[in-house]
Amino acid sequence: MNPQKVESTTVDNFKRPSQTKEIWRRFSKSKGAVIGFVLFSIIAIMLLAADFIVPYEAAIKQDFTQQLAAPSREHFFGTDGYGRDAFARLLHGGRTSLSIALLATFSSAVLGSALGAISGYFGGKVDSFIMRSLDIFMSVPDILFTMAVVYALGANFTNLLFALTLAYFTNYVRLVRSQVLNLAEQDYVEAARAGGSGSTRIILSHIIPNAVGVIIVNTTLNVAKIILYESTLSFLGLGMPPPQPEWGLMLSEAREFMRTAPWLMFFPSAAIVITAASINLMGDGLRDALDPHLKS
Amino acid sequence: MAHTEIQNILEIRDLKVIYKTDLEVVEAVNGLDLTIGKGKTLGLVGETGAGKTTTALSILKLLPSITGRILQGEIYFDGEDILKKSEHDMQSVRGNRISMVFQDPMTSLNPVLTVGDQIAEAVQLHNPDMSKEQINERVAATLNMVGIMPSRSGDYPHQFSGGMKQRVVIAMALSCEPELLIADEPTTALDVTIQAQVLTMIRELRDRLGTSMLMITHDLGIVAQTCDDVAVMYSGIIIEAGTAEDIFLGDKHHPYTVGLFNSIPNLDIKSDRLNPITGLMPDPTNLPKGCVFAPRCNHQMEICLEARPGVFEEGTHKIRCYLFSEAAGNSKAGVDLNAE
Numbered sequence: 001m002n003p004q005k006v007e008s009t010t011v012d013n014f015k016r017p018s019q020t021k022e023i024w025r026r027f028s029k030s031k032g033a034v035i036g037f038v039l040f041s042i043i044a045i046m047l048l049a050a051d052f053i054v055p056y057e058a059a060i061k062q063d064f065t066q067q068l069a070a071p072s073r074e075h076f077f078g079t080d081g082y083g084r085d086a087f088a089r090l091l092h093g094g095r096t097s098l099s100i101a102l103l104a105t106f107s108s109a110v111l112g113s114a115l116g117a118i119s120g121y122f123g124g125k126v127d128s129f130i131m132r133s134l135d136i137f138m139s140v141p142d143i144l145f146t147m148a149v150v151y152a153l154g155a156n157f158t159n160l161l162f163a164l165t166l167a168y169f170t171n172y173v174r175l176v177r178s179q180v181l182n183l184a185e186q187d188y189v190e191a192a193r194a195g196g197s198g199s200t201r202i203i204l205s206h207i208i209p210n211a212v213g214v215i216i217v218n219t220t221l222n223v224a225k226i227i228l229y230e231s232t233l234s235f236l237g238l239g240m241p242p243p244q245p246e247w248g249l250m251l252s253e254a255r256e257f258m259r260t261a262p263w264l265m266f267f268p269s270a271a272i273v274i275t276a277a278s279i280n281l282m283g284d285g286l287r288d289a290l291d292p293h294l295k296s
Numbered sequence: 297m298a299h300t301e302i303q304n305i306l307e308i309r310d311l312k313v314i315y316k317t318d319l320e321v322v323e324a325v326n327g328l329d330l331t332i333g334k335g336k337t338l339g340l341v342g343e344t345g346a347g348k349t350t351t352a353l354s355i356l357k358l359l360p361s362i363t364g365r366i367l368q369g370e371i372y373f374d375g376e377d378i379l380k381k382s383e384h385d386m387q388s389v390r391g392n393r394i395s396m397v398f399q400d401p402m403t404s405l406n407p408v409l410t411v412g413d414q415i416a417e418a419v420q421l422h423n424p425d426m427s428k429e430q431i432n433e434r435v436a437a438t439l440n441m442v443g444i445m446p447s448r449s450g451d452y453p454h455q456f457s458g459g460m461k462q463r464v465v466i467a468m469a470l471s472c473e474p475e476l477l478i479a480d481e482p483t484t485a486l487d488v489t490i491q492a493q494v495l496t497m498i499r500e501l502r503d504r505l506g507t508s509m510l511m512i513t514h515d516l517g518i519v520a521q522t523c524d525d526v527a528v529m530y531s532g533i534i535i536e537a538g539t540a541e542d543i544f545l546g547d548k549h550h551p552y553t554v555g556l557f558n559s560i561p562n563l564d565i566k567s568d569r570l571n572p573i574t575g576l577m578p579d580p581t582n583l584p585k586g587c588v589f590a591p592r593c594n595h596q597m598e599i600c601l602e603a604r605p606g607v608f609e610e611g612t613h614k615i616r617c618y619l620f621s622e623a624a625g626n627s628k629a630g631v632d633l634n635a636e
Contacts, residue, residue: 019410022450124362187403194356194398195391195418195468205417209408292408292452 026289033285039278050091058088060243068261077267093245101226104164112172120180142167150238179211213287220283224276305508306332311369320581324350326532337509339523347532348512392422395469396478400485401461405453411464412449442467459490478510531588538613
């Protein structure tokens with residue numbers, strides 16, 4: 001009758017189940033998430049192993065006897081206007097594009113979420129200061145702002161990353177702040193405070209986990225956006241310095257030959273779409289896996 | 297005086313709390329005196345808006361930082377004035393030496409953390425030297441104590457029923473074995489059967505751990521079952537206080553307390569309607585100059601409207617009403633009230 005007596009024998013050998021395992025189990029149950037994960041893994045492995053599949057030389061070596069060649073056994077995806085192998089450029093370009101996109105998304109998400117959480121949680125003067133500073137940031141058009149930063153600092157990997165982070169962190173601040181404004185009023189936050197938790201701990205272990213769904217969805221959508229944004233910068237001559245390949249740059253170069261060599265446009269576009277889709281699918285699955293209410 | 301401080305785990309003297317906004321000043325607590333003896337349970341009774349929760353939050357210094365202000369008074373916890381402590385010191389008191397059980401278990405647990413993690417949080421916070429195994433053991437033992445199988449510690453709050461959730465909340469509050477437990481209407485959100493279970497459990501645990509308790513409620517039945525002492529609160533003031541015997545069996549009462557008891561339906565007397573106290577609580581932004589209960593009181597006298605009454609004491613029983621001051625005559629008032 002008394003559950004305390006029955007259970008007390010098992011107290012010693014009892015263990016709390018691992019969170020990570022549980023999340024992985026739920027993630028792997030979703031079909032879309034698994035497809036996304038497999039696609040993304042294939043892309044990631046191909047990009048990481050690019051040097052073994054086709055040498056970097058092929059991506060930058062110009063061969064004027066082979067201009068605008070159609071896809072063949074020699075050149076899987078054909079050649080571009082300078083006779084460079086499009087397949088090699090796609091693989092090696094993907095490394096730059098994807099690493100910039102992922103890193104810029106990550107850093108803007110972290111920076112934006114942190115500022116948004118602080119702003120929403122503390123409110124008052126802190127909130128006003130952060131949000132008004134943000135207004136100044138947002139009053140300059142994104143593209144102009146990024147251009148100015150890249151132009152001033154010079155176009156290379158780090159500066160591009162920096163500029164893209166600055167352009168994208170603002171929407172995380174607003175998004176997370178609006179979530180936190182609501183979450184900070186919840187009873188369990190007050191209960192945590194009554195349990196002796198400080199502000200940092202409450203933000204990190206009570207508020208952020210509740211806001212993580214929207215952050216993840218926004219993050220996965222941003223990866224594709226940033227790849228395209230990079231291409232805009234490349235198009236304006238502010239991307240990675242040539243002859244280094246990059247997906248966005250390949251697209252804007254292919255525009256010229258859209259009628260004569262449409263495959264030049266097709267393959268980088270397809271690469272961007274598949275990458276973005278796989279990340280979105282994974283993001284959806286991850287969001288569901290992190291939400292205990294949907295636990296099946 | 298020093299002697300009494302050691303006897304009492306909590307002593308509140310002349311506490312005054314307001315909520316201030318740009319538009320108005322709400323006088324939530326107006327010179328409150330309260331004492332809880334070590335190991336004793338005090339029932340704080342009063343209707344909605346009487347300032348019960350504000351009092352509880354003041355003890356933990358958790359009033360909303362933008363609007364809430366403590367204007368005056370002292371709160372001695374184990375002989376130390378809490379109001380003089382820094383926020384940093386308070387963090388080591390909260391959840392460790394004083395902890396609180398909130399009213400609604402549905403919302404006071406974080407939906408995305410497992411209950412085990414939520415209990416572990418307070419334990420880890422106040423015992424930084426504990427190893428992971430020790431914390432797990434403590435979590436399991438605490439869950440056992442409230443009658444939940446430790447194997448469920450990996451489950452999320454939505455997988456528990458309302459009564460089970462309140463057990464988890466109580467487990468969280470008791471995980472560090474606090475000296476004072478504040479229970480803010482712990483059973484209001486639960487149905488009657490679960491209420492009885494949870495109350496029995498709270499009583500048992502209190503007796504086993506020797507915890508002092510402040511039980512905030514508007515249910516006199518709960519007070520009768522659990523409390524050693526009772527304080528009746530109205531408009532931020534304690535209008536009557538004493539031992540449970542004084543309140544439930546004594547023959548002298550504040551007219552408000554009489555009204556409270558009369559509004560409980562009586563099984564032995566056939567009547568068509570309930571018998572409420574007429575009128576509403578005074579507007580806390582605009583309190584009457586005299587006795588706060590005077591506008592609703594059947595025994596209202598001229599003096600009641602002019603100045604706040606002092607305290608009439610008889611042994612452990614204290615009443616704040618002019619009916620019992622020397623001029624009014626004790627016996628007469630007693631007869632009046634009983635005749636009602």
